[in-house]
Amino acid sequence: MPKITYVTHDGVETVVDVAQDDTVMRGAVLNGIKGIVAQCGGGASCGTCHVYVDPENTKPLSQMHQVEDELLYFTACERKENSRLSCQLPVTEEQDGLVVHMPEKQL
Amino acid sequence: MRGESVVVVGAGQAGCQVAVSLREQGHRGPITIVGDEQAAPYQRPPLTKAYLAGETDLAGLVLRQDSYYEDHGIKLIRNERVIGVDRRARVAVLGCARTIGYDHLVFATGARPRPLPIPGAEHVLNLRTVADADAIRRRLDGRIGLDVVVIGGGFIGLEFAAVVRKLRHEVTVVEAQPQVMQRAVSAETAQHLVNRHRSEGVQILTGTGVAAVREGLVELADGTVLVADLVVAGIGVIPNTEVAQRAGLAVDDGILVDAHLGTVDPRIRAVGDCARFASTHAGGLIRLESVQNATDQATTVAAAILGSAEPYTALPWFWSDQYDVKLQTAGLTNGHDRTVTVGDPAEGRFSVFCFKNDKLVGIEAYNRPIDFLMGRRILESGTALTPEVVARPGFDLRASQQKAA
Numbered sequence: 001m002p003k004i005t006y007v008t009h010d011g012v013e014t015v016v017d018v019a020q021d022d023t024v025m026r027g028a029v030l031n032g033i034k035g036i037v038a039q040c041g042g043g044a045s046c047g048t049c050h051v052y053v054d055p056e057n058t059k060p061l062s063q064m065h066q067v068e069d070e071l072l073y074f075t076a077c078e079r080k081e082n083s084r085l086s087c088q089l090p091v092t093e094e095q096d097g098l099v100v101h102m103p104e105k106q107l
Numbered sequence: 108m109r110g111e112s113v114v115v116v117g118a119g120q121a122g123c124q125v126a127v128s129l130r131e132q133g134h135r136g137p138i139t140i141v142g143d144e145q146a147a148p149y150q151r152p153p154l155t156k157a158y159l160a161g162e163t164d165l166a167g168l169v170l171r172q173d174s175y176y177e178d179h180g181i182k183l184i185r186n187e188r189v190i191g192v193d194r195r196a197r198v199a200v201l202g203c204a205r206t207i208g209y210d211h212l213v214f215a216t217g218a219r220p221r222p223l224p225i226p227g228a229e230h231v232l233n234l235r236t237v238a239d240a241d242a243i244r245r246r247l248d249g250r251i252g253l254d255v256v257v258i259g260g261g262f263i264g265l266e267f268a269a270v271v272r273k274l275r276h277e278v279t280v281v282e283a284q285p286q287v288m289q290r291a292v293s294a295e296t297a298q299h300l301v302n303r304h305r306s307e308g309v310q311i312l313t314g315t316g317v318a319a320v321r322e323g324l325v326e327l328a329d330g331t332v333l334v335a336d337l338v339v340a341g342i343g344v345i346p347n348t349e350v351a352q353r354a355g356l357a358v359d360d361g362i363l364v365d366a367h368l369g370t371v372d373p374r375i376r377a378v379g380d381c382a383r384f385a386s387t388h389a390g391g392l393i394r395l396e397s398v399q400n401a402t403d404q405a406t407t408v409a410a411a412i413l414g415s416a417e418p419y420t421a422l423p424w425f426w427s428d429q430y431d432v433k434l435q436t437a438g439l440t441n442g443h444d445r446t447v448t449v450g451d452p453a454e455g456r457f458s459v460f461c462f463k464n465d466k467l468v469g470i471e472a473y474n475r476p477i478d479f480l481m482g483r484r485i486l487e488s489g490t491a492l493t494p495e496v497v498a499r500p501g502f503d504l505r506a507s508q509q510k511a512a
Contacts, residue, residue, distance in 0.1 A: 026167075029170070030169070031175060032171060032175045034131065039398070044476075045433065071476055074481070
């Protein structure tokens with residue numbers, strides 16, 4: 001299974017096996033990793049699964065749709081160039097090794 | 108306070124979140140969740156969407172991996188019911204007659220589909236659980252062009268209709284009220300949804316009751332007979348309050364709780380679909396059936412068990428996906444007396460601002476997620492926004508708030 005690394009705001013790293021076609025958000029929530037809230041469960045409705053993709057990332061990522069783009073203006077922490085909603089990041093073998101950083105807060 | 112034991116009665120979204128929030132907030136004592144389904148706690152909203160469409164399986168719905176519960180010291184008892192609570196002895200009694208002692212007990216018993224009060228109701232399927240969805244999927248499996256009748260035009264009925272239509276069946280929705288989703292949205296939003304369903308080829312009949320269901324047929328109150336290979340009802344739910352009532356707690360269409368979600372017994376609380384609480388947003392007692400309410404109440408109750416005195420005041424919000432329509436509502440719009448529509452209804456992107464006595468009570472965002480999120484903030488902060496301001500040509504919620512800030 002692809003491995004995704006989650007880094008909390010205070011620097012704690014957790015590596016998780018995420019099932020194919022699950023999302024970066026689900027990988028965190030299923031394993032109880034703090035820092036991703038995902039109030040709506042993955043419906044691109046709430047903007048509480050915000051992550052910063054590692055600046056050194058070379059893995060291909062899904063294209064950003066308009067809804068995600070709009071929601072990212074309303075996340076609790078500032079939007080940066082590498083901001084994504086993790087519910088919109090599906091995981092396949094191509095994302096094996098992806099590193100995401102969690103913001104200080106989601107709400 | 109450390110070391111106190113918590114028993115959560117019910118393993119739905121609310122029950123699971125009570126346990127998760129307790130651990131996240133530092134609770135060290137034993138936690139037991141008792142649920143009457145075989146599956147580990149899962150999300151219900153996809154049952155009418157991706158799960159029914161076959162786009163995801165149960166593994167895609169579960170709220171936490173099985174290992175999570177073990178790793179976090181949460182005992183999950185499945186396929187089992189709490190049938191009684193002895194408040195004096197502080198024990199929950201299971202169906203197998205075993206008992207579990209508690210220092211705190213949380214009812215998260217949810218609700219069950221309201222039965223159809225008509226002849227032939229035994230031919231009608233409900234959609235509440237994974238087992239219900241599986242039964243429906245088996246009936247639809249691999250076939251197209253079946254005649255499907257949906258009784259009830261609420262969230263469940265319309266989402267179900269949209270998915271079944273996409274699976275290329277012939278769908279008729281029968282709603283007894285003059286408007287679909289009457290409890291949840293304004294007439295404007297409801298009409299747009301109806302138009303959208305009709306444009307997809309779904310027949311929607313409003314103001315029409317169902318008189319009887321027979322094998323292969325649905326008889327309407329006006330005498331019309333619909334052919335039906337499959338009949339599914341979504342006419343609301345009944346909260347599961349029997350155990351609480353037998354335990355001597357106050358029950359009235361829900362377990363009655365105060366602003367802190369506590370019952371008269373300081374060791375017993377209730378959350379989610381089964382709880383009837385004093386809402387600052389509704390100005391009275393309400394019961395809410397939503398993911399937001401389940402998770403936010405669970406978080407409040409976990410904090411209360413750990414000693415917090417914060418009342419439950421979270422703003423209600425909902426969402427519904429039908430075809431490519433994302434409907435998101437913030438606040439409680441029922442009882443509004445005036446609406447102002449912003450955006451472009453013809454393009455399928457608009458928001459309906461609902462006012463009551465010139466006070467904004469809710470926003471329905473139809474493919475306008477920004478309005479939904481902004482609307483939540485405005486409603487949460489209590490910022491005044493009058494219908495006159497919203498009705499001005501070119502009004503833009505985001506721009507208006509940036510100016511205000």
